[in-house]
Amino acid sequence: MRRDRENGREVITARASDGSQSEDQLSDSELVALTCQGDEAAFELLFERHKVRVVAIAGRFFRDHVEDIVQECFTRAYFALPDFSGEVPGSVGAWLAKIAFNTCYDEMRRRGRRRESILSELPEADAKTIKALTTEAGAESVAVSRDLANKLLAKLSPEDRLVLVLLDVEGLSVNEISRMMGWSVPKVKVRVFRARTDMRRLLQKFL
Amino acid sequence: MYKKNEQNLKKRLDSAARRIVESAALSEGEAQAIAASPFLFARIRNRIGVESAERTGVWANLGLESRRAIPVMALAAAVSLGLFLYINGNKSPNQTFSVDAYLGAGDSGIDSLVIAEKRLTDEDVLRTIVSRDDREAGK
Numbered sequence: 001m002r003r004d005r006e007n008g009r010e011v012i013t014a015r016a017s018d019g020s021q022s023e024d025q026l027s028d029s030e031l032v033a034l035t036c037q038g039d040e041a042a043f044e045l046l047f048e049r050h051k052v053r054v055v056a057i058a059g060r061f062f063r064d065h066v067e068d069i070v071q072e073c074f075t076r077a078y079f080a081l082p083d084f085s086g087e088v089p090g091s092v093g094a095w096l097a098k099i100a101f102n103t104c105y106d107e108m109r110r111r112g113r114r115r116e117s118i119l120s121e122l123p124e125a126d127a128k129t130i131k132a133l134t135t136e137a138g139a140e141s142v143a144v145s146r147d148l149a150n151k152l153l154a155k156l157s158p159e160d161r162l163v164l165v166l167l168d169v170e171g172l173s174v175n176e177i178s179r180m181m182g183w184s185v186p187k188v189k190v191r192v193f194r195a196r197t198d199m200r201r202l203l204q205k206f207l
Numbered sequence: 208m209y210k211k212n213e214q215n216l217k218k219r220l221d222s223a224a225r226r227i228v229e230s231a232a233l234s235e236g237e238a239q240a241i242a243a244s245p246f247l248f249a250r251i252r253n254r255i256g257v258e259s260a261e262r263t264g265v266w267a268n269l270g271l272e273s274r275r276a277i278p279v280m281a282l283a284a285a286v287s288l289g290l291f292l293y294i295n296g297n298k299s300p301n302q303t304f305s306v307d308a309y310l311g312a313g314d315s316g317i318d319s320l321v322i323a324e325k326r327l328t329d330e331d332v333l334r335t336i337v338s339r340d341d342r343e344a345g346k
Contacts, residue, residue, distance in 0.1 A: 040252070044248055044252075047248055047251065048248075051242040051247070051248075052238055052239060052242045055233070055238045055241045055242045056232070056233060056235070056238040059232055059233025059237065059238055059241070060231065060232040060233070061231075066233070066241055067241060067244065067247060067250070070241075070242075070247065070251075071247070071250050071251050071254055074251045075251060075254045075255055075258060078251075078255050079255075079258065079262075130223075133223040133226060133227070134219050134220055134223045135219070142226075143230075144226055144227055144230035145230070146230055146231060146232075146233075148227075148230075149227045149228070149229075149230035149231035150231050152227050153227065153228065153231050164224070164228045165228055165232075168224075168225045168228050168229065169228055169229055169232060196221060196224070199220070199221075199224040199227075200217065200220040200221070200224070203220050203223055203224065204220065
């Protein structure tokens with residue numbers, strides 16, 4: 001593994017077994033193996049490949065300090081790399097996503113359930129937006145600001161918020177959530193039920 | 208009719224909730240911009256370095272401490288063993304604690320204990336009782 005500067009661009013190259021140079025063609029599993037051997041450039045390449053996905057996951061839960069979450073996630077991943085089996089091709093991404101979701105969950109729990117605003121104190125415009133959102137055609141046509149969405153979601157417990165994101169945004173099944181978070185299937189089902197009920201109760205206040 | 212309305216309301220609320228959850232996320236452009244930060248990997252590398260040093264430091268300190276602690280603990284164990292053997296070696300069999308005396312088997316508690324502790328013979332006791340009776344008779 002070697003780093004070169006080529007036309008002002010940094011290129012990570014790897015020496016193939018036959019001695020020829022193959023540029024940036026290593027699989028994730030090979031990069032994991034190289035990182036475990038202490039190759040920092042291999043870890044950087046893994047980071048480059050998966051950083052956008054991890055940032056997107058962190059951005060689903062946090063408005064600020066997203067970089068901190070990403071940093072925590074990749075640090076955890078680095079120290080957990082020796083435990084990564086890598087049997088399934090393309091599984092590094094899924095493994096990193098799992099670490100990212102767990103990091104976000106831990107961070108939400110650490111920060112606690114922030115009650116940043118009391119719902120009755122929401123500006124009238126926001127209350128109107130929520131009311132419009134719950135009408136027949138509202139869910140498709142009304143735009144919700146990120147700020148308002150975060151204010152509403154801050155009312156949920158970390159578990160409920162995580163479950164809603166995994167279900168509604170990531171499109172995971174109950175079994176997949178169970179595997180990802182290490183929770184039992186009944187626990188996930190209960191969480192989904194509670195999360196949906198809490199969200200309905202929250203929105204019904206604006207009807 | 209009521210049930211149908213309620214189900215309809217639930218459906219609307221759920222789709223509104225879905226929109227809210229989706230809206231809370233960063234847009235793809237925002238995510239790309241954060242990911243493109245030139246210092247992000249530098250920060251991660253720095254953090255990994257600090258944690259590696261901490262982890263190595265913990266193990267190194269543990270090794271150093273145990274290297275120091277082992278001779279001290281061995282010395283303490285040797286001294287304890289020596290003391291134990293010394294005390295047990297000097298102990299005469301007469302000095303053993305009498306459970307019967309303590310529990311008052313065949314006699315009442317404190318008297319038995321006193322007798323057991325002072326190694327009084329039955330004759331001593333009899334003499335004491337007789338002399339006390341004599342003293343009382345003399346009064």
